[in-house]
Amino acid sequence: MAETKVATRPRPASRGRRRAIARRAGASTARGSELWTAALFIAPALALYILLMLIPFLNSVYFSLTDWNGATLAKNFVGLANYAEMLQDPQLYEAFRNNLVWIVIGTVVPVSVGLLLAMIMWSTPRFALVFRTLFFLPYLLPIVVVGLVWNWIYHPLYGVLNSFLELIGFDYLTRGWLADGDTALYAVLGAAIWSAFGFVTVLLFAGLQGVNTDVVDAAAIDGANWLQRARYVVIPAIAPVLTLVTSITLIGGFAVIDFIIVMTNGGPGNRTSVLGFYAYNQAFQRNSVGYGTAVSILITVLSLVAAVVFIKLREGGRERG
Amino acid sequence: MASVGAPAEHTRMFSPLHRRMAATGSRYAILVLFGVITLYPFILVVSTGLRDPVSINVNPFALFENIRLATISDAWTLGGFGGYFKNTLLITVPTVAGTIVLSTMAGYALARIQFPGRNLIFFTFMLGLMIPFTSIMIPLFYELIDLGLFGSVWAVILPGIAGSAGFGVPLGIFLMRAFFQDLPNELAEAARVDGATEFQVFRKVMLPLAAPGIAVLGVLVFFQSWNQFLMPLLYLPGEENRPLSTGLYIFASGRVQDFELIAAGSVIMILPVIVIFLIFQRTFVKGVTAGALKG
Structure with a gap:
């Protein structure tokens, strides 16, 4: 499939193609062999990618226009009915609201904490690499393990969170954090933030290595305090990395699903249901494959929009820089 | 790496020694605090994974009590x-x-x-x-x-x-x-x-x-x-x-x-x-x- 695409794509008007023909006709056998090498090298990756990435992606558009339940042979075309249904689905709105909370808190907290830690590590370099290693460790853990351990931390009887609150005299705050509808989403977020902040810290720390310390020194001599130096000198200098980690965290937030499955399975009620979980739940647990896929298309659109906005932001930042 | 320390070192010239030490101290305090938050779940997993099941129902998450290495091999085989x-x-x-x-x-x-x-x-x-x-x-x-x-x-x-x-x-x-x-x-x-x-x-x-x-x-x-x-x-x-x-x-x-x-x-x-x-x-x-x- 890829070979036809690469070597003999039927587009006579393309300039590259004419160049390729000219090359081959120009008695340069090396050029011809180059083309074949390129085709052979790309074909396996492209074939697999088309089969297991692009086709399911296109199929998700198709499925979302049907009322398929996953079992019948025929898929009835229903047009945009699933999308119309989404507009009137209170559970979808609840999942969307929870997802917004997830994205905002799940982006702001790790990025702020990561920025704080990265700047401290950068300005007090002794042991900085030890802390970098330490902070990076949670990012390496499988989400299953993170979820299980935080389940224990939130355990109503034996969990360290409740023990700690009792110790400092806030007994009235103790509860089953994941079973209480008012706290469950934030409790899951806590685990997700714990597993992500190290990644943000390491990236920002790497970005800080490129900052010119002379400028920071000059600001210090001019009497700028720590906060002012951070606000007016350091943060603008690492703005591209900051935009990048913010958008990676943000875009990932639209598709989150594993933490929810591992820790709460959407409950209590739908209090921790997010869009990805709702799509999963509809398609795999309630056999509404068509509708679940429509929800997944919503996720795709939201994350693609976020990605495009982010690319624009970066380009804007580059032009200014 | 040394030049990275410059911002902190310059403050030295302008601030009294004890103030600088307090600033450095509070920075390390933040790092250590987050270090503890980072490490606690790891310690919890490792110490619970080494518990003797006989005692575990008293307080399952007490750290490093009744250590029994065989729990790991139990998980490998029985689990x-x-x-x-x-x-x-x-x-x-x-x-x-x-x-x-x-x-x-x-x-x-x-x-x-x-x-x-x-x-x-x-x-x-x-x-x-x-x-x-x-x-x-x-x-x-x-x-x-x-x-x-x-x-x-x-x-x-x-x-x-x-x-x-x-x-x-x-x-x-x-x-x-x-x-x-x-x-x-x-x-x-x-x-x-x-x-x-x-x-x-x-x-x-x-x-x-x-x-x-x-x-x-x-x-x-x-x-x-x-x-x-x-x-x-x-x-x-x-x-x-x-x-x-x-x-x-x-x-x-x-x-x-x-x-x-x-x-x-x-x-x-x-x-x-x-x-x-x-x-x-x-x-x-x-x-x-x-x-x-x-x-």
């Missing part, structure tokens, strides 16, 4: 984590190998060979970095059934290599193409002048130079494939091919909570990743930062 470990290896090794081979070849062609449609193909692959797994998980489920792969390890290996879960050829081509673009052209030209074919240029000249890039890609794919949860959950429902992630999840979802075995299973699962991380730390951090920063 079935030995089998899950083997399955995880059977999934991870082909995923890493396949991703490396296919991305190196395609990344090389996209970086160093001029041909029509090159950019179109590259951007098609990069689209894969923007499509979240959530967007394709449902149709992929039915496609894997149609292909007859559902339930076999290939139902996780092949989509893994294809990039369905975020770490396959799209990421690999992105990294390897950038790596090959940075290599000097002179060596390849010299080999061509000596009559080497394109494949020989790749195999004998460029591939050895790409070893550091391949290492970065390898550790990156290794740990993500080892840790992956959603694809095995959806596409490997059976017991016989179950890897550690879903094995642990299903074990922990049981009616009886054997805290010590769950924790020991977690230790078995995270140990290889931590060990490889500590050995290849530089490569690892470089991979994670390069994957994000290069674009």
Whole structure:
């Protein structure tokens, strides 16, 4: 499939193609062999990618226009009915609201904490690499393990969170954090933030290595305090990395699903249901494959929009820089 | 590294000694506080995984009480984590190998060979970095059934290599193409002048130079494939091919909570990743930062 695409794509008007023909006709056998090498090298990756990435992606558009339940042979075309249904689905709105909370808190907290830690590590370099290693460790853990351990931390009887609150005299705050509808989403977020902040810290720390310390020194001599130096000198200098980690965290937030499955399975009620979980739940647990896929298309659109906005932001930042 | 300390050192000239020490002290206090928050869950898992089950119901999460190393081997045999470990290896090794081979070849062609449609193909692959797994998980489920792969390890290996879960050829081509673009052209030209074919240029000249890039890609794919949860959950429902992630999840979802075995299973699962991380730390951090920063 890829070979036809690469070597003999039927587009006579393309300039590259004419160049390729000219090359081959120009008695340069090396050029011809180059083309074949390129085709052979790309074909396996492209074939697999088309089969297991692009086709399911296109199929998700198709499925979302049907009322398929996953079992019948025929898929009835229903047009945009699933999308119309989404507009009137209170559970979808609840999942969307929870997802917004997830994205905002799940982006702001790790990025702020990561920025704080990265700047401290950068300005007090002794042991900085030890802390970098330490902070990076949670990012390496499988989400299953993170979820299980935080389940224990939130355990109503034996969990360290409740023990700690009792110790400092806030007994009235103790509860089953994941079973209480008012706290469950934030409790899951806590685990997700714990597993992500190290990644943000390491990236920002790497970005800080490129900052010119002379400028920071000059600001210090001019009497700028720590906060002012951070606000007016350091943060603008690492703005591209900051935009990048913010958008990676943000875009990932639209598709989150594993933490929810591992820790709460959407409950209590739908209090921790997010869009990805709702799509999963509809398609795999309630056999509404068509509708679940429509929800997944919503996720795709939201994350693609976020990605495009982010690319624009970066380009804007580059032009200014 | 020393110059990085400059901002802190300059304050020294203007502030009294004790004020500077307080500032440095509070910075380390913040680092240590977050260090404790980072470490506590690790300590909790390891210490619970070493508990004697006889005492565990009194206070299951008391740290390092009634230590019993045999709990780990109990999880390996009685808990079935030995089998899950083997399955995880059977999934991870082909995923890493396949991703490396296919991305190196395609990344090389996209970086160093001029041909029509090159950019179109590259951007098609990069689209894969923007499509979240959530967007394709449902149709992929039915496609894997149609292909007859559902339930076999290939139902996780092949989509893994294809990039369905975020770490396959799209990421690999992105990294390897950038790596090959940075290599000097002179060596390849010299080999061509000596009559080497394109494949020989790749195999004998460029591939050895790409070893550091391949290492970065390898550790990156290794740990993500080892840790992956959603694809095995959806596409490997059976017991016989179950890897550690879903094995642990299903074990922990049981009616009886054997805290010590769950924790020991977690230790078995995270140990290889931590060990490889500590050995290849530089490569690892470089991979994670390069994957994000290069674009």
